[in-house]
Amino acid sequence: FRNLNPFRFYINSNSYSVGNPFLQASFSDNFEFSHAYKKKLNSSIYLNVTTDGYGTVFTSDAENQTQIITRENYYQQYNYGITESFSFHEVSWFKSDNSINLLGYYTKFNQNFGATPKNGIQVYLSSNNTFSLSKKIKLQVNSYYSSQHDRGLFSVGEMFDLSLGIQHHFKNNLKISFLFSDVFNTASLKNYISTVNRIKQNYRQNESSRNVRISLSYDFGNKKVNVKNRNFGNDEEQRRSN
Structure with a gap:
């Protein structure tokens, strides 16, 4: 709704955001080839083509010292x-899921608003690890890294996240968990830079990704109950109908 809302939303005395009620839908064509080896190693290559893409555009009124944030259909992009x-998952006490992504961006603008497309390469790494310290206690260590890269109208700064968690199971179906997200407070968006009409703008946004969460949960019910499958006289008809 915010993308379409034509009324101004003031961020501060010199900056406001405005939607575009004439915004049109974009279209995306995706092509991917993937290969799995022994359920351990997965490889894939892909191409994504976005037509009539829409997004946020940061413009400036230098005379009035005002920054205007708008939404436009302005690009065609190849990712x-x-x-x-x-x-x-070879040992019972340790499980690890990891990925390496090499991403490329090529963009063409459909309209001239005083900016030049930025094209570049991004490296994205992620690792999720679970350590079983005992039968009742598990330790979770998750992280990701996104390199600085150019994409479309913007240059995006690097981001890094490290999150730690620990979980304890009690005998009576009670479970307590502790999670510390973004330990170093480095996973927020920063150095989001665009240059329109030769005016460079740097945008930052921190939505408090660093936080601590404690949760307590309890599973109701008897886990030892045996459930038997019951056959009905119309099983054959049901299979044919499905």
Whole structure:
């Protein structure tokens, strides 16, 4: 709704955001080839083509010292990449899922608003790991890294996340969990840079991704109950109908 709302939303005295009620839908064509090896190594290459793409455009009124944030259908973009994912579940006390992504961006603008397309390469790494310290206690270590890259109208700064969690199971179906997300407070968007009409704008956004969460859960019911399948006289008719 915000993308279409034509009324101004003031961020501060010198900046406001406005939607575009004439915004049109974009179309995306996706092509992907993937290969799985022994359920451990997954490889894929892909191409994504976006037509009549829409997004946020940061413009400036230098005379009035005002920044205007609008939405426009303004580009055609080609995204391509290679992804390698590896899973390690060979031992009972350790599980790990990892991926390496090499992504490329090529963009053409459909309209002239005083900016030049930015094309570049992004490296994205992720790793999710679970350690079983005992039968009742599990430790979780998750992280990702996104390199600085150019994409369309913007240059995007690098981001890094490290999150830690621990979980304890009690005998009576009670479970307590502790999660510390974004330990170093480095996963927020920063250095989101665009240059329109030779005016460079740097945008940052931190939605408090660093936080601590404690949760307590309890599973009701008897896990030892045996459930038997019951056959009905019309099973054959049901299979044919499905």
